[in-house]
Amino acid sequence: MAKRSEHRLSDLYWRHAGDAVRLAFLLTGDHHAAEDIVQDAFVRLFSRFQELRSPDAFEIYLRRTVVNLSRDRFRRLKLERDQVTKANTPRQAEVTSRLEDRELIRHALRSLPHRQRAALVLRFYADLSEQQTAEVLQCSVAAVKSLVSRATASLRERMRGEFP
């Protein structure tokens, strides 16, 4: 890897890695997993840097890669989670009784399907527009609207009393 190229990659890393880790953390709820995902994302993008259509749009590629890798991890975990019996999952009333409200919201957020959670995080944390969120999720704007609407409705349903 030439020095000039390495310098450019270093610059990209220090400019975007922090945000990428925070995004991955919100998507996975696990700091170690977030770090692994961001490492993987940078490795993939660095090794394909010359092939990117618009290297200047690195941030967009990075976000998309982080979302996709988080989704892959979510799928793997879901397979594992499906093996766990419902008896091991706390019921809503039990959760309510022993957790603080904000912890309950976190629990509800993490219970959302990955794509819905990704849409919420990109819209309300990364502050992307619907169009930009659609670009990262590689879907239509209508699908983003649907995902956000369903996620918000789902949170409201789980959080009656907390949300108006």
Next chain:
Amino acid sequence: MSDVEQKIAALLHEEADKAALTAGMYQRVLRRAKIRRALTATAAGLAVIAIGISGVVMATAIRSPSSIEPADPEEAPPVEVTPIRDVFAEQVAASDNSVWISGADQLYVLDPDSNEVEGVVLEVPVWGRIAVGEGAVWLAGWQGDIGPGGGTPPSGKVLRLDLEERGRHQGDVAFEEVGEVIWRSAQNEAPEAVVTGFGSAWVAEKLGDRILRFSPDGAAVTHRRVRTSLTEISVGNTPVDLAAGEGGIWVVHTRSDPKHHGRGDASLLKIDPATGAPSKPVPAGTCPHSVTTGAAAVWVLDFCDEVVRKFDPETMQRLGVADLPSAATDLAVGDGYLWTVHPEDGVILRTDLESLDQIGDPIRFGGGRDYGPSAITYGAGSIWVSGDGLFRLDVR
């Protein structure tokens, strides 16, 4: 942003602050990148094979299972599904003799007789909606930089691509040769929808609560531009989709803020193309977000209520409601049916235009909630489905 959305945003920021970079991560990334780059160079041939295999897998996944069950398959004529090769399609617009597809920063034109791509209009990074008619292809949405050195922040624009000028070329052509940017958003907000009809292109601008009407008068300005007048029609309440037909331009409004739902601002209105005057809006459910016309009716899709409502274009009275088994994101009327797209189930459904009952098998596409179909349109005698590749549907 609503109270609920503000709470979610605050929580997400609070959560995100818990995450931070750890020492040594950059060195690990760099080391792995160098190894991967070396391996990638030697594995390029294998990658080509892998891509070929994944294409086969996608094709076989079209009939994968989903939660939506068949309605009454014996009653319905079958639908032939034809995958279109070598096209990444986000949005599609079809005229009688050409199909225009936007996706992957490019605009394709397809010959519907051969299903082959005739050419690509290069470097048109537009993420938004597309329409064909009135002598042009119209793109409305976000657009980044055009030409070499792209990657500048996208901004809301409307682009016009002259069909006559495009017709002088064969194969690939640069956008600068055949198209022009005809409108830029002052507030840097992307338009929501574009349709053509009644001699004009109509664009919904949500932030400005208005419809923009572009009327080309045919007089040439340059070799690729014609004089186009702009009329702004105030319609209020965040217009999100448009349809042209059945005697008017139809506009649906919704509210992104859920607390407004059910207060009558989710509505349908009609613009008289002769006068440009909007009608009084009529209630159209909870979250109407797509509208189309056909079979002497106006059809409004509501993704919250998971229904399509059928309206009389003359009286604007509701004629009926088609219940859907799950939320849909787009609809079309053509080939004798109402068609709806259900991305999370990865299916297209057919509904009878009179009984409003679901007809036939769900048409299944691979990918389900992650990469399902998302948009649908009717033109050139077929239904076209985009979102994860492009598929042509024909009733046999």
